[in-house]
Amino acid sequence: MEIEGIKANNAKQMLHPMTAPFMTKANKPMIIARGDGVYVFDIDGNKFLDSQGGLWCVNVGYNRPEMIKAVSEQVATLPYYQTFTEFSNPPAIELSAKIISMLEPENMRKLMFTSGGSDSVETALKMSRHYWKLKGQPEKTKFFSLKNAYHGVHMGGTSVTDTGVHKRAFEPVLPNCFQIDSPFPYRNPWTEDPEELGAICTGILAREIESQGPDMVAAFIAEPIQGAGGVIVPPTNFWPLVREVCDRYDVLLIADEVVTGFGRSGNMFGSRGWGVKADIMCFAKGLSSAYVPLGATVMNERVASAFDLESPEAMIMHGFTYSGHPVACAAGIASLGIVESEALPENAKIVGDYMMEQLKPFEERYKSVGEVRGKGLMLAVDLVVDKKTRESVDPFSGFSSRLSAVAQKEGVLVRAVGPKLIISPPLTFSRENVDELVAALTKAFDEVDV
Ligand SMILES: Cc1ncc(COP(=O)(O)O)c(C=O)c1O
Known part of the structure; x- marks a missing residue:
């Protein structure tokens, strides 16, 4: 198709995310x-x-020879094989070992590959409920998150997301998901003092967990730095206090590192920058630098070991056709190599x-x-x-x-x-x-x- 034809056809059939068709029509395509x-x-x-x-x-960055080589060689060798049940493929195995070794300080042990951030969040939410069932506390199912949070577009992720525009058209979302005030230094009703703000917001988290019943709360999920909500950098005491609250009430801590993972915040991981070890971490984006869609949900020793139970209850009836996609994983290996070497x-x-x-x-x-x-x-x-x-x-x-x-x-x-x-x-x-x-x-x- 010649250039004018491509431009004219842009929004004829394709729905563009996060806009309305009439807006796409009105705007010149980029x-x-x-x-x-x-x-x-x-x-x-x-x-x-x-x-x-x-x-x-x-x-x-774009057009990196290392990325092109890794992806094209993998397409030529094996463009796809699944990782369900006993099947596997070499790049998935190699990348899983690489990620877990990079997360050694966080005591991470196991991961499931996904195709993107929303998948990684959904996997984290489902695995945390499964975890509590395996631990004999099946009523621990509620989720807490922050106001201004964005956790992707699946129904679980939408339910723990707070930005109203991402929710309204799809309601009702999942019940038993609660958003507490995010520590937003620039806009909050309490204080200009960041440390005081961190203490206030974690105090609210503790109070709300108590009010919902700690024996019914599965997990608290948050972005180490809230991205889509407006790059909200929390006070330095916030994440350490969140970890304390989660430990006090035996609630899993999920760090949604889809944006912050692998370097963007100036630390290899956003939560590492706050000196905090989460129980579950969600990745995508920078994991493969988007050359091929890829995500991962990573679990620490505590969570992973619950799945060691030798019983059908430990069957993880979750996963994606593209979990461990060999081309995506080859891109991941090459991308992480560049992140470290440069x-x-x-x-x-x-x-x-x-x-x-x-x-x-x-x-x-x-x-x-x-x-x-x-x-x-x-x-x-x-x-x-x-x-x-x-x-x-x-x-x-x-x-x-x-x-x-x-x-x-x-x-x-x-x-x-x-x-x-x-x-x-x-x-x-x-x-x-x-x-x-x-x-x-x-x-x-x-x-x-x-
Ligand atoms: C923190 C966070 N979680 C999840 C997602 C969803 O990722 P995806 O768009 O790859 O599904 C995003 C997307 O920007 C994100 O910023």
């Missing part, structure tokens, strides 16, 4: 046809700095700190910038109508999209999400790339901020 390093090219050959990292996932978590920290240094002054410079926040290479620019009240710009006003449209004209892709701009580039980003991004955002705010 058809990305090629990538190289930290740049992508649209179908007309225009070049863009990809400050979105695809969707916070192309962590090693020390990408350290780069995310150094370049992320530099990006923060460059963007923080926007808070003073522009009327609409309430806060620039983040950790490593995940940042948000929080857009407000009033700096004093911190009231957000109307998410449906199109304000953030106008900003990202100017940046796009300047050759930089930045993600507009409601009243925020989100920046989540490949972890191979350099200071020069940051300068390019900051120049485009300066132009955007100079033009749009009034």
Whole structure:
């Protein structure tokens, strides 16, 4: 099909996620046809700095020879074999050993492969219920999570997600899922003191677990840094206190590391950055740098050992056709190799700190910038109508999209999400790339901020 035909056909048959068909129709399609390093090219050959990292996932950057070699060799050798029952394949075995060895400090022992983040969350929720049944406490089924949380789109994940827009059309969601206040330093009704806020929010978690009955609570799930909810970085005492609360009430702690896993926050793992060991961890995105869809749900010794029971009850009647997909796992092995050999978590920290240094002054410079926040290479620019009240710009006003449209004209892709701009580039980003991004955002705010 020639270029004009491809453009015209974009939304004729395909439903695009997280938008409405009438909106897709109204907007010019942005058809990305090629990538190289930290740049992508649209179908007309225009070049863009990809400050979105695809969707916070192309962590090693585009067109990496190591990735191409690993994936193409695996396609040629064995494009697919399942891992149900006694079947297996070499890349799945190798990658499972690699992930578990990287998670040795967290005492992780076993994993199940998935095809993405939503699958990984669903697997974690189901495995935690199964765990309690195996432990003889079948009534421990309730889930706690945080307000502003995003845990993917399956029905379990939707039920522990809090962002209303992701839920409303699909309700009723699962019963017995409760969201407690997230420790959001910039917007909370209590305090400007982060440590006090961490203590307040974990106090609420404890109180609500007590109110629901600890003997009925299976797990608490949270993102080490809330991503889609607006890159909300919790106070440093929050996760350690969450671990204490979970231990006190014998509740499993699930870290949803779909965004933070494998380097994005400036640590290899987000929860490691908080000095906390979860019981279950969910991964996707950076695991294969999105070259092929891949996720994993990883369990520590405590959870994994429950499944050692020699009884049909321990049969894990869960899993996906693509669990342990050999091509995806080959991509995972190559991607993690690059993450380690190029020390990408350290780069995310150094370049992320530099990006923060460059963007923080926007808070003073522009009327609409309430806060620039983040950790490593995940940042948000929080857009407000009033700096004093911190009231957000109307998410449906199109304000953030106008900003990202100017940046796009300047050759930089930045993600507009409601009243925020989100920046989540490949972890191979350099200071020069940051300068390019900051120049485009300066132009955007100079033009749009009034
Ligand atoms: C924290 C978190 N969990 C789960 C998901 C869902 O992942 P996927 O879109 O791969 O299903 C996402 C997606 O952004 C996420 O940010």
